[in-house]
Amino acid sequence: MVVVPRSKKISAQQVVGEQGAAHVDARAHSIGFLFKRYGAPEAGIDGLIELRDPETGEVGGRLIAVQIKTRQDRPYTGETDDGFEYLCEPEDVAYWQQANLPVIVVLVRISDQSLYWKAAPTGSISDPETRRLRINKATDKFDEQAASAIAMLAVDQAQPGVWLPPSRQPDDLLLNVVRVVLPKTIQVAATTYRHGKDALKALLDITDHPPTEWVAKGGRLVSFLDLESSELRHVVDVGSIEPLSIEDFSLHEDEDEQRLFVELLNRTLRAQLDPLLVWNKFLKLYYFAPEQGKIDRSLRYMSSKNEATRAVVKAKHRPDGSISYVRHSAFSGRFCRQFDDWYLSIEPTYVFTRDGIRPDRFAGERISKLKRLENNAAVRGQFVMWRSLLTGLGQSPRQTDLLDPPVPSIPQFLHFEALDMIELPLSVPDDLWRVRDTHPPEVNEEELPLL
Structure with a gap:
């Protein structure tokens, strides 16, 4: 019995897929990124983009995963001159959401060499609306104009936050x-009340609406108000009232004095x-x-x-x-x-x-x-x-x-x-x-x- 070996075949879709990857490779490098393809087998990530500063050539290990979806010449869902929609498969979305890198989807059409991109969906995989990418042909092209927005997705692991590339403008x-x-001066006077709440109780016995822009601590009462002419005269030793230069408090290096001054600022602002x-x-x-x-x-x-x-x-x-x-x-x-x-x-x-x-x-x-x-x-x-x-x-x-x-x-x-x-x-x-x-x-x- 003679065994005739079967011929190896490469499907048309495999060829189209390779063409799409080649387009993304060329475009990514023209943008200034580095692009490395995974090669077979792959389950939902075709390659990695590494960010590179086009002016200095510096790279910093900031990576973005890329999934490429390629077609030969078919129109997209609801396609017009302005845009179209693309519905991602639930299995793909679930896979992308497990990734420890940001993922973008690049849509390639060979016939007109069009490339568009979007960040991978992050919503529920059971809801088709959250898996639907809506492409604006004017703003979502995968080209030099998209560089900053794509780079925004890359998290810098060495620093907190997100890496945002600067514009040269x-x-x-x-x-x-x-x-x-x-104000240029601040007034200080001695008080017999140990705590501000005690001085406040005394003031409420005198008036229903006492002034609030003052602080009492350590036997002192401090305020921007004129102590002698305000209701505060009832809770201080009038003979001890002394106007001081604002710098004596505003530029004080002692932490307790700084906290007291900040409290006075806050109470004065509230008033x-x-x-x-x-x-x-x-x-x-x-x-x-x-x-x-x-x-x-x-x-x-x-x-x-x-x-x-x-x-x-x-x-x-x-x-x-x-x-x-x-x-x-x-x-x-x-x-x-x-x-x-x-x-x-x-x-x-x-x-x-x-x-x-x-x-x-x-x-x-x-x-x-x-x-x-x-x-x-x-x-x-x-x-x-x-x-x-x-x-x-x-x-x-x-x-x-x-x-x-x-x-x-x-x-x-x-x-x-x-x-x-x-x-x-x-x-x-x-x-x-x-x-x-x-x-x-x-x-x-x-x-x-x-x-």
């Missing part, structure tokens, strides 16, 4: 701080903002309350370029018209010293209530979801609003155009100045400051949508 940096302008904002001592946040007689409230202010309006209190309504929750613009502030100057850092955030007053039981989940929607422009817009409000304290509403109607006038011991933009020789493209999502939301500088 100069940029301006906006720091989320304002400079604090302190100055009291007519404008609510202070939540548990969350340690300042936030806007609803306007009298209604929930929603807007604020006019000067943004980076022109006058803007922001909804600082906004109610979310159910279909029947009842209130589901209320979102309040808020910020946390922290005083810090750099050399001889004091600054207030501003971190914009939100407070959620059920009706404008009562806390919302699901506030944590709502804030978490909203933070995932924020991009750099949204956070920047909020900071600019808070900066405008703080730098306008003490000016008339007609000058600042911040609040309508005007708020009661209160002593302004702390003033704030905006810092100039810092010019940088390099920059990070704005579109990289986004949530790593297959379809990042469109959010403008001034508003975020209600959830």
Whole structure:
């Protein structure tokens, strides 16, 4: 019996696959990346991209896994001149989600030599919508313009965070701080009350609304107020009142004295903002309350370029018209010293209530979801609003155009100045400051949508 050996065969799809890999290899190197193919066998990763700085040639072991999907000439699902869709297989998505490297999918069509890319899906494999890649032909090409966005996915294991390649274009940096302008003097007096809470009890026996911008510790009471003419004269030895230079406290090197001064700054800020904002001592946040007689409230202010309006209190309504929750613009502030100057850092955030007053039981989940929607422009817009409000304290509403109607006038011991933009020789493209999502939301500088 004669055995006739079978001829070896390579399928047409294998050839197309090899062609697709060759296209990705060539394109990756033209971008400036290094690309290394796995070769057979492979279960869902065709190769690895290693990031390389095209200017210096430096590499740092930052890797991205690549899965290549190739076709000869067939149109994609729902393809138009603007884009198309590609549905990933559940087995592929499950495999990619187990990877310890970020994964991108590169779609190659041989007939027109088109290459498009997307980050691999991260959602549920049982939901087709989360496995569907939506390709924009204008923005999702696998070419030099995609280099920065692809590089963003690579985690630098030697440093915390994400590696963001700089643009060779100069940029301006906006720091989320304002400079604090302190008064020239501070008043100190002896007190017989051992603790501030004891002095406060004594003040409440005298007046229902005692001043709050003071600190008492170690037999001393310290304040920016005129101690002799204020209600504080009732809890100090008037004969011991002494005005001192602000530098005696603001530049003190002793840690206990620094903490005392920071506490005085915080209490003074709370007093100055009291007519404008609510202070939540548990969350340690300042936030806007609803306007009298209604929930929603807007604020006019000067943004980076022109006058803007922001909804600082906004109610979310159910279909029947009842209130589901209320979102309040808020910020946390922290005083810090750099050399001889004091600054207030501003971190914009939100407070959620059920009706404008009562806390919302699901506030944590709502804030978490909203933070995932924020991009750099949204956070920047909020900071600019808070900066405008703080730098306008003490000016008339007609000058600042911040609040309508005007708020009661209160002593302004702390003033704030905006810092100039810092010019940088390099920059990070704005579109990289986004949530790593297959379809990042469109959010403008001034508003975020209600959830």
